[in-house]
Amino acid sequence: MLKVGLLGAGRIAGVHATAISSHPGSQLVAVSDFIPENADKLARQYGCEARSTDDIIADESINAVLVATSTDTHSDLIESATAAGKAVLCEKPVDLSLERAQTCLELASQTGKPVMVGFNRRFDPNFSALKMALDAGEIGKSELLSITSFDPAPPPISYIKVSGGLFRDMMIHDFDMANYLMGAAPESVSAFGSSIVEPEIGEAGDIDTAVVTLTYSDGRIAVIKNSRRAVYGYDQRVELLGSKGLLQAQNMLENTVVKSTTMGVTSAKPTYFFLERYMPSYANEWAAFVEAISSGGPVPVTLEDGVQALAMAEAAVQSLAQGHPVKLCKVLV
Amino acid sequence: MLKVGLLGAGRIAGVHATAISSHPGSQLVAVSDFIPENADKLARQYGCEARSTDDIIADESINAVLVATSTDTHSDLIESATAAGKAVLCEKPVDLSLERAQTCLELASQTGKPVMVGFNRRFDPNFSALKMALDAGEIGKSELLSITSFDPAPPPISYIKVSGGLFRDMMIHDFDMANYLMGAAPESVSAFGSSIVEPEIGEAGDIDTAVVTLTYSDGRIAVIKNSRRAVYGYDQRVELLGSKGLLQAQNMLENTVVKSTTMGVTSAKPTYFFLERYMPSYANEWAAFVEAISSGGPVPVTLEDGVQALAMAEAAVQSLAQGHPVKLCKVLV
């Protein structure tokens, strides 16, 4: 039975608390938060203790921590928790600074403790079914990947300003998805973007619409499309052309009702946002973490994976600024 | 080269004229109509002669006639054309009177000339693909058939009054589809119906909404649903459950555009009515007729098929009136 401390008690921490509690192989023993009242509240709901982060990390009876705090604390907490001998599952991104993330990777690696990064979409039933079909050779060799990833509505400008920008905050999921499906890092990253959805986002120095093309040393190509606004809901699709066919993971809809009238044939919209769409993926992610820790096997998404995705975001930032492709090796010192 | 006379110059005759003209193995040589002006007009458009029906039937250089006149003339024309040594493709239904149709079958059979009945839906690319998959064993043995067949809007009451009623006019297509797919005649016919769409249809002694259940001697069951009104377009679907799976032929849509907005995900409507939906089936039907006549093989839809479907309509009429199932053998004397 894995005894787990949860660092952070915000919205996504609640999702993780449910996954930890309902898994037969793990037990939520403590939770901490920057705002103690939040920790208290979550502790009451899930029947565990509210403690300080330091306390949890120092507690030798706790085997693993789940880091669901704000991004700027991730690297520090990964380092201290692994130094204290704990397995770690940390929410993405590892850090907004590639350099800092690389240091964290180095230090955490020295402890030998497993660190998994929370790219939960790898555990979405649709994307993982696509990956399984790919690995089973059902479309032969992969050639051309497309990822569509649109949010339903832009976040507040206040969030945009501290987010690290679209590439580090939003597209980082898609960079990891590309790595997951292509099974290799790209050679070059070419970014195109603009703030066409909301001018204020542009004024804040960010973009809201972006296309990034990744090229691979073996000639494969990937394209990622992001928009901060798809009014019809959270649009999360992947398609991969291979030598023997095409695989697509389509959107999940709110329900299966179809209405035919003089206006046309209407289905439900895609599930609204990540909590609706990816709820099953959080449970699957936690199960994969517990399985890896329990069996002593490798975690399915490593800290290296987290650094890799961050490096791609960094390359995209540079490509957009410079107006030409950027080699990934140039940003990974 | 099959030399063809077209009897009738109405709307459906125009569709047939195009099929005859554009087929490399047939030539439209003459057309007749009750209203000579209609025949003249069609003759000009397709570069053939407008003549009288008697003339066409008497013309020994004409090999085949296509009967697209009003229903009450079908039996007479089949008899006279076959007696004159011509192959015949006759629009459905053979007759509104089962007894008259049976006499026609007897007389036409004695001539030994091929008579094909225009159940064009057998030649619809979707239904024929379903039939091919069934015959290839893709769903094992058939067990339960459902036919959905809704018109977009009811015809005028004046038409209803001379139509022979929903079972003989509209569902007769579905009776033939059931025979085509089940490969056997049913044992019993049970009809349920009402005039819920338009009370005037009820006042005219007909129904506009109907469900007919067919049972087969080997335990199979078929259900046919008809409505005179589906405001979203012509709804023409078939589904067949078998021991190893399900086959469905779905509607054809006007186009493939899908629009996603805050109101939902909207596709185009089904193609509006039979001319839009079944246009390809008329060309395929004609090609099958030409192929059968040219090769001397059997026609793919026989006059017996036409009588069989009419007998099922007759049984449905009796079942609805009597409120219980009617054995098909009871109406076929």
Add this chain to the structure above:
Amino acid sequence: MLKVGLLGAGRIAGVHATAISSHPGSQLVAVSDFIPENADKLARQYGCEARSTDDIIADESINAVLVATSTDTHSDLIESATAAGKAVLCEKPVDLSLERAQTCLELASQTGKPVMVGFNRRFDPNFSALKMALDAGEIGKSELLSITSFDPAPPPISYIKVSGGLFRDMMIHDFDMANYLMGAAPESVSAFGSSIVEPEIGEAGDIDTAVVTLTYSDGRIAVIKNSRRAVYGYDQRVELLGSKGLLQAQNMLENTVVKSTTMGVTSAKPTYFFLERYMPSYANEWAAFVEAISSGGPVPVTLEDGVQALAMAEAAVQSLAQGHPVKLCKVLV
């Protein structure tokens, strides 16, 4: 906070235990089972007590019981629990005997305690979205209802023998769905059926393939199709034609992956069986029960509803045996 006793500790009881535990307004306090070990096991997992059924019913601190025992005990337990002042949520069917169910309804009604019958499909997100669209007038007045309900594989013959037969065991869900969507009881029931899937089912006196047509006093018609075997999974669809359009609730698929190869375009199968398909409906059903009990409002599925569906099953049994339609009023004395 509703204090709940769970009667029965089998597979479906486990589903209910999860719903009760995770609902913020209810607490699972005790569980009983015919086999005490089963109750013990479930009690340990959900942190409640294993007690005897009598004990639970006698415990005044328990406000509600959920009856998930074998069908032959339902009526007795509804009577004793309501007599003891408890609200009841009872799994379907109320009983296999219509007469016994009617007595139960009479006795339970005298206590004035709310009894809800577990027709969970009313709470399926797809069917309830269809119902909401219907009630909102989106397709005008309903005219023609079709329910397709196929199990993935037949149950063991041993189960068939005690099940009460297809109409009481399987189609009873669809009878209730018809009542839910049509908002009225039918006038007549006409049943057609055979044992074409598995001859042994026929030898056991039951059928495995059935079509039932329901007619309504206002001219509406409903058709229910059942098969004990759809090898591609649990096929659960509803479609309703109205004066202004068509509503369909389609199957839920295992995932959204689509594969295009030289063999065609392939999607995932429907979710396998009722536990996969209807898992959300059990939670929604429980939430509706808690809401009704807490607010003192009427339960959304009454004991009368349970008796009504059973009466339709009884009528179907008689119709199949007699070979003609049976008026519903004839079986409801």
Add this chain to the structure above:
Amino acid sequence: MLKVGLLGAGRIAGVHATAISSHPGSQLVAVSDFIPENADKLARQYGCEARSTDDIIADESINAVLVATSTDTHSDLIESATAAGKAVLCEKPVDLSLERAQTCLELASQTGKPVMVGFNRRFDPNFSALKMALDAGEIGKSELLSITSFDPAPPPISYIKVSGGLFRDMMIHDFDMANYLMGAAPESVSAFGSSIVEPEIGEAGDIDTAVVTLTYSDGRIAVIKNSRRAVYGYDQRVELLGSKGLLQAQNMLENTVVKSTTMGVTSAKPTYFFLERYMPSYANEWAAFVEAISSGGPVPVTLEDGVQALAMAEAAVQSLAQGHPVKLCKVLV
């Protein structure tokens, strides 16, 4: 009545001959071909004369010519036909040389005769329905366009060598589609490509897989994906994200049959190649040409449009060679 000369008698000329013949406002009077036997054969089939190209152009009774000859003759024929006072519909591309095409545009413009370029996809019922919805404001302002355009199988290497390369031969259709839907020329063109499908294509100096990103001065972005091989058929899709929704034009399938078995739910493949998919678009294109010439209105696809698409192909060629984005204004001198 438009009297039409058809230049070229190859496969696509046959498609045009059907469109010209069956249109009530045009008459096919003569056909020419480099190989006289081909012209003879087509002339016999469509009941017109086989003549020399010079003869046709010199014939004052001929109002319009349709140029369906090899690409290297297009510019010369447009110039001579317009100089002879004829309206011209010319197959795409105008030329493989942008400079030559620009000269042709200049000369043809001086004659004042209408020249339409055969970008038939603008007349596909699906893409034109998408365009109509866009123009009607159904998704607000356009922001992000994606075009997927995959051929079923690569052409022979011999064809590749004379084709002008993927951008001028294949993607030129998509460049025009982008111009059609975005209503503006892009500012920059960024091309990525490789010969991953067939190494021989790379050896011939071409690519078989490509992604091109177009940026627009107002911040909009378009992405075009091409592959010479999609084994499941001709994959021709467009999707456009706007401020109020998403429009997608999906593939047309061979038929509407869906098969559900233990292997999944399988639909038909997309129609195989351009003749199957775009057959209706050729008829619509011709009708639009006849309408423009008859009414004296502007042709819906101008020679400028043809030069614009060619300039984009030229920019893509340069971008791929240079490894960075190319401004469209740099290639248009």
